[in-house]
Amino acid sequence: MSNEADSQNQDLDKLPLDEWHRVRGGRMVPFAGYEMPVQYEGIIAEHNWTREHAGLFDVSHMGQLLIHGRGTDAALEKLLPGDLQALADMKPKYSLLLEENGGIVDDLMATRRGDDFYVVVNGATKHGDIDYMHQRLPATVIVDHMKEQALLALQGPRAAEVLETVVPGVSELSFMQAAPFRTLGHQLWISRSGYTGEDGFEISVPAVGAAEIADAIVAHDAARPIGLGARDSLRLEAGLPLYGHDIDRETTPVMAGLNFAINKRRRAEGGFAGALRILAELENGPPQKRVGFDVEGRQPVREGALVLDSEGNEIGRITSGGFSPSLQRPIAMGYVASHLAEPGTQIKLEQRGKLFDARVAVLPFVPHRYHRKGAA
Amino acid sequence: MTLYFTKEHEWIRVDGETATVGISNHAQEALGDIVFAEVPQAGRRVSKGDDAAVVESVKAASDVYAPVSGEVVEGNPAVADDPAIINRDPEGEGWFFKLKLEDPGELEGLMDEGAYRDWVKTL
Numbered sequence: 060m061s062n063e064a065d066s067q068n069q070d071l072d073k074l075p076l077d078e079w080h081r082v083r084g085g086r087m088v089p090f091a092g093y094e095m096p097v098q099y100e101g102i103i104a105e106h107n108w109t110r111e112h113a114g115l116f117d118v119s120h121m122g123q124l125l126i127h128g129r130g131t132d133a134a135l136e137k138l139l140p141g142d143l144q145a146l147a148d149m150k151p152k153y154s155l156l157l158e159e160n161g162g163i164v165d166d167l168m169a170t171r172r173g174d175d176f177y178v179v180v181n182g183a184t185k186h187g188d189i190d191y192m193h194q195r196l197p198a199t200v201i202v203d204h205m206k207e208q209a210l211l212a213l214q215g216p217r218a219a220e221v222l223e224t225v226v227p228g229v230s231e232l233s234f235m236q237a238a239p240f241r242t243l244g245h246q247l248w249i250s251r252s253g254y255t256g257e258d259g260f261e262i263s264v265p266a267v268g269a270a271e272i273a274d275a276i277v278a279h280d281a282a283r284p285i286g287l288g289a290r291d292s293l294r295l296e297a298g299l300p301l302y303g304h305d306i307d308r309e310t311t312p313v314m315a316g317l318n319f320a321i322n323k324r325r326r327a328e329g330g331f332a333g334a335l336r337i338l339a340e341l342e343n344g345p346p347q348k349r350v351g352f353d354v355e356g357r358q359p360v361r362e363g364a365l366v367l368d369s370e371g372n373e374i375g376r377i378t379s380g381g382f383s384p385s386l387q388r389p390i391a392m393g394y395v396a397s398h399l400a401e402p403g404t405q406i407k408l409e410q411r412g413k414l415f416d417a418r419v420a421v422l423p424f425v426p427h428r429y430h431r432k433g434a435a
Numbered sequence: 436m437t438l439y440f441t442k443e444h445e446w447i448r449v450d451g452e453t454a455t456v457g458i459s460n461h462a463q464e465a466l467g468d469i470v471f472a473e474v475p476q477a478g479r480r481v482s483k484g485d486d487a488a489v490v491e492s493v494k495a496a497s498d499v500y501a502p503v504s505g506e507v508v509e510g511n512p513a514v515a516d517d518p519a520i521i522n523r524d525p526e527g528e529g530w531f532f533k534l535k536l537e538d539p540g541e542l543e544g545l546m547d548e549g550a551y552r553d554w555v556k557t558l
Contacts, residue, residue, distance in 0.1 A: 060458055060500065102494065359471060381493060411496075
């Protein structure tokens with residue numbers, strides 16, 4: 060049998076919960092410069108557990124930044140297409156760090172805390188993001204990397220019930236709302252958000268308190284630790300792009316179908332990195348679009364596979380793909396030429412010399428179940 | 436009947452001229468949840484070291500090599516229908532294919548069960 064990539068343990072950082080994961084049987088693999096748990100009992104079981112109950116993810120590899128100083132909101136608007144000046148306090152907003160050519164440097168969540176912004180960026184890109192911001196932001200704006208903070212995510216239909224037992228009052232938050240809490244002597248910053256398509260929370264906790272909080276959460280029968288493997292299959296079913304795969308410096312927000320992150324006022328005014336190209340693509344349409352694919356048969360089609368039109372011409376690439384535990388069939392995400400991006404369009408995929416029939420699908424593959432205010 | 440193993444984590448159970456091939460328990464553990472398997476058709480001739488079958492877990496795809504040369508006499512339809520059998524019973528019901536051995540000499544140099552289990556512990 061061909062060998063899996065050998066794990067390279069050189070120069071990898073350890074998470075604050077490293078020991079916690081190992082004790083619980085976490086299989087550690089290199090990811091984003093850290094040793095991280097890819098699975099505990101098994102990816103499919105963990106995936107299904109999260110869809111049915113509550114899964115605890117350690118996402119402490121992600122970069123937590125506090126950006127502050129005079130004029131932070133207006134300065135960030137040079138790099139992000141959101142309306143940060145009008146952003147309400149404690150309301151996390153999905154946004155994109157852009158480069159001049161319209162490519163995506165990273166995707167992130169930004170939350171106003173008074174005049175400051177708490178920003179969560181991807182783990183593999185955090186150091187580059189900080190450098191980029193240092194270069195591009197005025198000296199009055201300070202980017203602090205909150206290295207002493209761990210980040211946990213509790214996701215699933217029972218997440219609120221579970222977290223309420225550890226952090227009373229937390230279930231009052233609605234989707235995309237955040238607040239500070241204090242529990243077990245630790246100061247927490249919690250937002251109702253996540254990356255699985257389920258209801259859930261992201262919990263910023265001082266690294267020294269992370270194990271205690273994680274223990275308190277998994278003490279509940281409905282909560283179990285979940286690895287990176289299930290995080291990936293959950294977010295793929297939810298149609299959420301993964302930076303470095305589905306979006307990167309070669310893709311624009313419009314190609315990626317992330318138009319919702321480009322605020323109305325900003326569309327009218329421009330003034331953000333890449334605005335020239337991005338506004339033109341909004342007007343005229345992008346050359347390629349990110350779409351989902353339903354793949355015929357049972358074999359997963361993965362990142363790197365080619366997307367072909369009926370004449371065998373390459374019209375795009377698969378950027379994420381795998382087996383959907385919830386749907387029990389292969390699903391994928393990738394880019395196609397815009398004129399072939401209509402849901403239902405029949406295309407072919409080519410992987411390792413083998414052709415697969417596939418159809419452009421509507422994203423998400425599995426409906427989101429966020430806890431929106433006013434919803435039942 | 437003799438059981439051999441390769442360094443690529445295949446097992447070969449030899450019964451007369453017939454060799455049954457699968458992946459070891461260690462291999463299925465390393466792969467994790469198996470969601471797809473493709474086995475060769477009867478009649479196909481494979482040489483030692485050829486890609487003979489495919490096994491895919493949630494995370495990754497791997498090729499299963501022919502550990503010895505011969506003609507495939509049977510692919511296991513059960514693992515293609517329900518790939519999770521390979522996780523449940525990798526060295527029994529989860530076999531991939533059976534070969535008619537061409538050159539029993541190719542078995543020399545493969546590990547016996549004791550040597551394989553000891554070697555795996557060192558990985």
